[in-house]
Structures are given as structure tokens and as C-alpha cells.
Amino acid sequence: MAARCSNCGNLLLPPKPMCTKCLSTDLKWTEIEKRGKLLTYTIIHVAPTQFQSMVPYTIGIVELRNGLKLPGMIRDVEPQEIEVGMELEVDFDTTLPSQWPPWPRYFFRRP
Numbered sequence: 001m002a003a004r005c006s007n008c009g010n011l012l013l014p015p016k017p018m019c020t021k022c023l024s025t026d027l028k029w030t031e032i033e034k035r036g037k038l039l040t041y042t043i044i045h046v047a048p049t050q051f052q053s054m055v056p057y058t059i060g061i062v063e064l065r066n067g068l069k070l071p072g073m074i075r076d077v078e079p080q081e082i083e084v085g086m087e088l089e090v091d092f093d094t095t096l097p098s099q100w101p102p103w104p105r106y107f108f109r110r111p
């Protein structure tokens, strides 16, 4: 979900309490497109403590079809198969340990 400004239509992801274009506070939740293309990525070999069991893992920035850019982990794709421009979609995982972050975790995978 993102916040859409009712005044100018700007989409805010992550949501903010005020529109970054026109400063309106009249914002509404809107469901966003979950598919997009990979813009860039990096493979993590030295991770924070809570992610050390997952190394190596890939973090990428995906440009969703509405133009929003979202960073996140890419799963179920071998590092050598990852390509800039590949189609990915957002999915959610509730099975990971819940120490951090304390909200539902999203990740990217092949559609």
C-alpha cells in the first residue's frame, strides 16, 4: 500500500503524513502494482547479525509499473541468474523470526 495525495495525485512510498509535492495532508491509502523491473542490485556477503544465516543474499531496487521504486531482498533466484531489467514481484513472508523488523516482511521473487 502507498498513500495517494487527494490534491495532486502524488504517490508516497513509504507513506508520509504530508504530500512531498504540494504539502497537502489529505492522503488516502491506495493499493499499488506489485510487479516491476529490477533497476540495480547487490549481493550481501557480510550481513547484520539477524541476517547472517541468509548470506549470501541479494538486495535490489525494483521500479514498480507506476514508477515507484522499492528496495528489498530478492529470493528464490540464484545470484548468477539475476539481471538488471528482469521482472520481479512483491511477495510477503511471515515465517521469518520476528525480532526485526516487527512488521510483515516483503521480498521480491519471479512472477
Ligand SMILES: [Zn+2]
Pocket (backbone or CB within 6 Å): 005, 006, 007, 008, 009, 010, 019, 020, 021, 022, 023, 024
Ligand atoms: Zn500532493
